[in-house]
Amino acid sequence: MKQHSALVLAELSYTIPALGHGYAGQSLHVNVGSPEVSSRPVTEDMKDRFIGGRGFDLWLLWHAVSDTTRWDSQENEIVISSGPCGGTAQYPGSGKSIAATISPLTDIVVDSNAGGHFGPYLKFAGWDAIELQGIANHDVIVTIDAAAGAGGEGRVQILAAPTDCPVDTHLLGHWINDTFADSEQDRELMAFVTTGSGSMKTRMGCLNFSLYDRKRRDLRYKQAGRGGIGTVFRHKHIRAVVVRTPSFGADSNGPADPERIAQTGADMRREVTRWDPVQNRMRHRGTAYLVQIMDDYDLLPVMNFRYGAHPDTHLINGAVWEQAFTQNLPDGCWYGCTVACAHAVDNYRVQTGPYAGGCVIVDGPEYETVAGVGSNCGIFDPGAILEINFYCDTYGIDTISFGTSMAFAMECYEAGVLTKDHTGGIELTSGNAASALAVLHQMAQGTGFGLIFGQGIHRMKRYFVETFGADAAFLDDIGMEAKGLEYSEYVTKESLAQQGGYGLTNKGPQHDEAWLIFMDQVNNQLPTFRDKAEALHYFPMWRTWFGLSGFCKLPWNDVVDPKNALSSEPAKIPHHVENYVRVFNGVTGKEVTVDDLIRMSERVYNFQRVFNIRLGKGLREHDRVPYRSQGPVTPAEYTSRQERYDQQLREWLGLDPTALNIEEKLVAHRTHRTRQYELLTDAVYARRGWTADGVPTPETLASLGIDDPDVLAVVRQHL
Amino acid sequence: MSNQSSPTITVNRRESVEWTPGMTVSDLVRHMNYTFPRLVVSINSSVVPYDAYATTEIPEDADVRVIHLMAGG
Numbered sequence A: 001m002k003q004h005s006a007l008v009l010a011e012l013s014y015t016i017p018a019l020g021h022g023y024a025g026q027s028l029h030v031n032v033g034s035p036e037v038s039s040r041p042v043t044e045d046m047k048d049r050f051i052g053g054r055g056f057d058l059w060l061l062w063h064a065v066s067d068t069t070r071w072d073s074q075e076n077e078i079v080i081s082s083g084p085c086g087g088t089a090q091y092p093g094s095g096k097s098i099a100a101t102i103s104p105l106t107d108i109v110v111d112s113n114a115g116g117h118f119g120p121y122l123k124f125a126g127w128d129a130i131e132l133q134g135i136a137n138h139d140v141i142v143t144i145d146a147a148a149g150a151g152g153e154g155r156v157q158i159l160a161a162p163t164d165c166p167v168d169t170h171l172l173g174h175w176i177n178d179t180f181a182d183s184e185q186d187r188e189l190m191a192f193v194t195t196g197s198g199s200m201k202t203r204m205g206c207l208n209f210s211l212y213d214r215k216r217r218d219l220r221y222k223q224a225g226r227g228g229i230g231t232v233f234r235h236k237h238i239r240a241v242v243v244r245t246p247s248f249g250a251d252s253n254g255p256a257d258p259e260r261i262a263q264t265g266a267d268m269r270r271e272v273t274r275w276d277p278v279q280n281r282m283r284h285r286g287t288a289y290l291v292q293i294m295d296d297y298d299l300l301p302v303m304n305f306r307y308g309a310h311p312d313t314h315l316i317n318g319a320v321w322e323q324a325f326t327q328n329l330p331d332g333c334w335y336g337c338t339v340a341c342a343h344a345v346d347n348y349r350v351q352t353g354p355y356a357g358g359c360v361i362v363d364g365p366e367y368e369t370v371a372g373v374g375s376n377c378g379i380f381d382p383g384a385i386l387e388i389n390f391y392c393d394t395y396g397i398d399t400i401s402f403g404t405s406m407a408f409a410m411e412c413y414e415a416g417v418l419t420k421d422h423t424g425g426i427e428l429t430s431g432n433a434a435s436a437l438a439v440l441h442q443m444a445q446g447t448g449f450g451l452i453f454g455q456g457i458h459r460m461k462r463y464f465v466e467t468f469g470a471d472a473a474f475l476d477d478i479g480m481e482a483k484g485l486e487y488s489e490y491v492t493k494e495s496l497a498q499q500g501g502y503g504l505t506n507k508g509p510q511h512d513e514a515w516l517i518f519m520d521q522v523n524n525q526l527p528t529f530r531d532k533a534e535a536l537h538y539f540p541m542w543r544t545w546f547g548l549s550g551f552c553k554l555p556w557n558d559v560v561d562p563k564n565a566l567s568s569e570p571a572k573i574p575h576h577v578e579n580y581v582r583v584f585n586g587v588t589g590k591e592v593t594v595d596d597l598i599r600m601s602e603r604v605y606n607f608q609r610v611f612n613i614r615l616g617k618g619l620r621e622h623d624r625v626p627y628r629s630q631g632p633v634t635p636a637e638y639t640s641r642q643e644r645y646d647q648q649l650r651e652w653l654g655l656d657p658t659a660l661n662i663e664e665k666l667v668a669h670r671t672h673r674t675r676q677y678e679l680l681t682d683a684v685y686a687r688r689g690w691t692a693d694g695v696p697t698p699e700t701l702a703s704l705g706i707d708d709p710d711v712l713a714v715v716r717q718h719l
Numbered sequence B: 001m002s003n004q005s006s007p008t009i010t011v012n013r014r015e016s017v018e019w020t021p022g023m024t025v026s027d028l029v030r031h032m033n034y035t036f037p038r039l040v041v042s043i044n045s046s047v048v049p050y051d052a053y054a055t056t057e058i059p060e061d062a063d064v065r066v067i068h069l070m071a072g073g
């Protein structure tokens, strides 16, 4: 890695450890405020109880902050860790990084994962996790150079960011490569984390995790989007964290049993290659394959989740993106991922804003982006979706929070809550892509309506009520946020279990904890509260495990050998779960079972719940959801699915819909549906070993081995 | 679509669907607009192989389960 002449504010030289069974055995602590850099041991207790990834993030953050720490406090940290299996290139999807911080949107802990090369490279450079703490006076760049010394010596530096260093990611990335890479090999072995100008003035900043695409000889990015981690990053005045790994190979992660991993990985790669072409075509379309399917099942969010389908969806579905994506490139976001869903549109000509006329690579768009900034905003123009996607990424703004917030603002505009006077002349009608882009550019500049919008739905609601005299109840109904986080992009009105999958969560309504819509709404596999509660126990716990170990969730359930149909529980995809047990044991040298994996997650999940309680949320009142996620708010929504809703009144409540006017029907639905959610909450809390107020009991914590005195002290205040 | 007087089958323990002689699994999947590519279909508790949807006929009164495996982010 090239040395830069920038002022060195702090430095640490270290000996790069050989990795043993998936761990480096140390974490890196960087305080950009003091400024200082230090190494901390990763203890056996940390590995046993918190595993890695999100588990390490939470454990380190817990010890770094106090009960009163907020997102912008000096002591708040961004912690990034991969997990013991991270960097295992023999099994598909094993290169994830998980970032966590106290969120500016929710004021509690948020975790978000991303692909890219940073997490594995950080570990190969000798660090299981990095903690970023403090607030610098001026912008800094953190570099971790594991090729600094000839004899296995590494060096960490905090550098003052030079004046020629750009902020927005697509420019900053090239600057980093030009500045720190000496050769093509350097570029391949470097990875970094950045954000952009949009994260500075909003609360929905994302982190971009780079990967150097050897085929394109160019940079690509994957986003840790949720919860405003990018906002914290910029508030700390960090421009970038750059790591240069030493050369690495198949065994660099120090696996205990490489043969077992190689065998399991080969089987899985064959399965992916055989079945993906006739199933989801992830290798051609990425997650955007879901767009048409969600529309077909009335689950695609349209116009702020009012509707679940739209006649124009074919204009933005997977077939369209398959044409737009450059094909036949190995689009894995980490080496060895045969699912290879991380596609891109090459040579995109930017149409608007400060980079108009430039030619760029646009990563994605993924399903969440197409649904969020597309259908949910009534935008069915692939070009506009690409333009918004590009700017969100380079400005460092989460496409999900942007899309869901824009959908909300557009409905407010159409309902008369907002006028041109409020928006500074921007006509925020549904489907108006030019207006959405105008707000996006304002967010990056910190001007106009973009400044208000960038605070997210939770704060927009308050502002509209206090400043514009809006009806608070209406905004609470249609503002699709919970705990302060904007919903990800699935319509849940007809799936009570998924309403819980969004509401009864730790970080807020992000589907990575549980995606139960098909099981519940289509398959009717969860007919009772008990069934739903069991699913809302098992699946969040199982999905949490991916974030502890360093895996991507997608290879678990987005391509499956049809023989899975003959298994005892097809929904759990048992032969893939067995693969994960084999790979985890092959890396760590442990001999754990499927049940042990769930226990690992349960421990971390409950710990995160207690963490939320410690920070002032995490109770029943914080698990409530907006009524738009539960049922029809407006007469127009009701009328659009009148046959269904009338039938439900007959079946569920024994009412004769012909004897009711539409307002009475809406009230009947609301009374029933909100009551169902409360009953679901009771059942889920009981299954998870929590009190009726959502507090993990001391017995639950003891059974999970996290009854540490400081953990128990938090819950005791609420018993 | 349900009709008291016509023969029916039950889909996913909930929906009553009109049955016609010779109705195959493929016919049902089309009729229900089940476009999701990863389905597990069983008829009266027997799983139908993936490659036999077009040739497997559904008997009258059958209890048909069409399980959509999970997907999503």
Ligand code: SF4
Residues within 6 Å of the ligand: A092, A093, A094, A095, A115, A331, A332, A333, A334, A337, A338, A339, A340, A341, A342, A552, A553, A554, A555
């Ligand atoms: S499945 Fe897609 S997102 Fe997951 S690791 Fe592979 S390429 Fe990355």
